[in-house]
Amino acid sequence: MNAKLLASIVALLALALLVAGCVSEEVPATPPEDVQGEVGIMYTAVGQMPMLLSTGQVDGFMVWQPLVSVATVSGIGTVVSYSQDLPPAGTWNDHTCCALSAREDFIAENTDVANAIAALFILAGDYVRDNPERTAEISANWLYGGADMTFGDVTISSHDVLKDSIPTIRFTTAHSPEWLKSNDEFILALKDIGYLTGTLKDASNEEIRDMLFDFTxxxxxxxxxxxxxxxxxxxxxxxxxxxxxxxxHDAPLFVAVKEWRYFNDEFGIALKPRADVPGKVEVADLIVNGVTVAEVKLVLGEGGAPLMTLMSTDAIQMAYAGTPPAITAIDKGTPIKILFPTQTEGSGFVVAASAPVTDWDSFITWVGKRSAEGKPVTIAAPARGSIQDVQIKYALQDSGVVVKEV
Incomplete structure (x- = not known):
């Protein structure tokens, strides 16, 4: 990542911190020399975005899956760009998203169990990539009970939405150079704006990697x-x-539980649910080579930050959540490590189906036309400082668009 790009990201992060729900003091952005138009960003709950789009209250939204697919499957929206394809080209390839984290004392005291769980999630990730339709079915049943999804006057099949969503997410457990660099650059940006105040603040890049990761x-x-x-x-x-x-994004976990017989028969490891229920599971047994090794409680969290709080008190020992909240928790001294990514990418930018837009260039043209008419485009985004917020702001700035929060 070159110095100009990093400087731009730093400026954006000063407006919107990377970790969702954390807000910094706003710093006025410098308007680009070649202004193409203006876009207003409205921060709102992600579940409201399809209804806001369908009723014309916003012209588009930037969000993670499966909300992108909700728009396209329902016919209310068109995908302008998935997150990895936003400008500048190549900036967001294999970008960091979710990972498996664990408390350091748990890893040290239960190394063989941690290794077995890692093996299961590697296998589950392979299954998701090889069986996207079955994964979609399992995820729809786990998340929505297989029922239709309703957003205002819009009702669609959860199965159809997940079938569209799953193939757009890059499920991987490999800590690729691109993934590591993505984390490095975000850490550098956070240090430059003075956001990191704890253990990561004055650490070198090598020291930071040692504090963040344990790939054993x-x-x-x-x-x-x-x-x-x-x-x-x-x-x-x-x-x-x-x-x-x-x-x-947590589909490999759902698959590991719901397809436990497959993993048990093929690989000798499984997360067998205690109760044979059609939707989400709360308790499962980790079974390895026919031996019940541990009871595993599956704790549904409201967000990455709340899960990190539970980790800090040892209420949970492992977490399937985003890397940004894990980074923040480690900076504050929470004794955890990121073990490996579970997926990357998996977000997208959508506009109303009625808009004369088919790609990013036509979107920028539309932005210019609307601005000239005195009707600036308004888009919705998740909490200020989410990765999606940072990505769309940087793409707009790179294209010469002035961003205003509304």
């Missing part, structure tokens, strides 16, 4: 998967609590 469980899990044999850990006397979020 992933490497051990990967080796067991490649060898075709999962080592049986010693039985735990206490339950494990694993937090997760209500999003199809």
């Amino acid at each position: 469980s992933y490497e051990a899990g990967r080796a067991m998967v490649d060898a075709g044999e999962i080592m049986t850990p010693a039985k735990l006397t206490e339950p494990i609590s694993l937090g997760y979020l209500p999003s199809d």
Whole structure:
């Protein structure tokens, strides 16, 4: 990432901190020399976005899946760009999103269990990529009970939405150079604006990576998967609590539980639900080579930050959530490590289906026309400082558009 690009991201982060729900003092942005138009950004709950779009209260929205697919499947919206394709080209390839994190004491005291769980999620990620339709069905049932989704006057099948959504998310557990660089650059930007005030503030890049990541469980899990044999850990006397979020970004977890027989028969490892229920599961048993190793409580969280709070008090030992809240928690001294990514990308920018827009260039042309008519385009975004907020602001700035919060 070049210096100009980093400087622009730093300026944007001063307006919108990377970690959702955390707000900084606003810093006036410098208007671009070649102004193409103006766009207003409205911050709102993501569940309201389809209704706001369908009723004409906004002209578009930037959000994570499956809300992007809600717009396209219902016919109320058109995808302008998925997150990885936003300008400048190549900026957001394989960008950081969700990961599996764990408390350091849990890893140290239960290394073999952590390795086995890593192996299971590696296998589950493979399953999701190979079986997108079955994954969509499982996710729709887990998240929505398989019922229709209703947004104002718009009602659509949750199964159809998830079938459209799942293929747009890059499910991977590999800590690729691109993924690592994405985390490095965000950390650097946060340091430059003075947001990091704890353990990461004055640390070098190498020291930061040491504080953030522990890939040993992933490497051990990967080796067991490649060898075709999962080592049986010693039985735990206490339950494990694993937090997760209500999003199809967590599809590998849902698949691991709902397809437990497949994983048990094919690989000798499974998360077997205690209750045979059609939707979400709250308690499962980790079984390795026929041995019940541990009881696993699945804790549904409201967001990444609340899950990190639960981690700090040892209410949960592992979390399936975004890397930004994990980074913030580590900076504040929470004794956790990011073990490996679980997916990257998976967000998108949508405009109303009636708009004369088919791609980013036609969107910018439309923005200019609307601005000239005195009717600036308004789009909705998640909480100020979310990764989606940062991405859309930077893309607009790069295209010569003035951004105003409304």
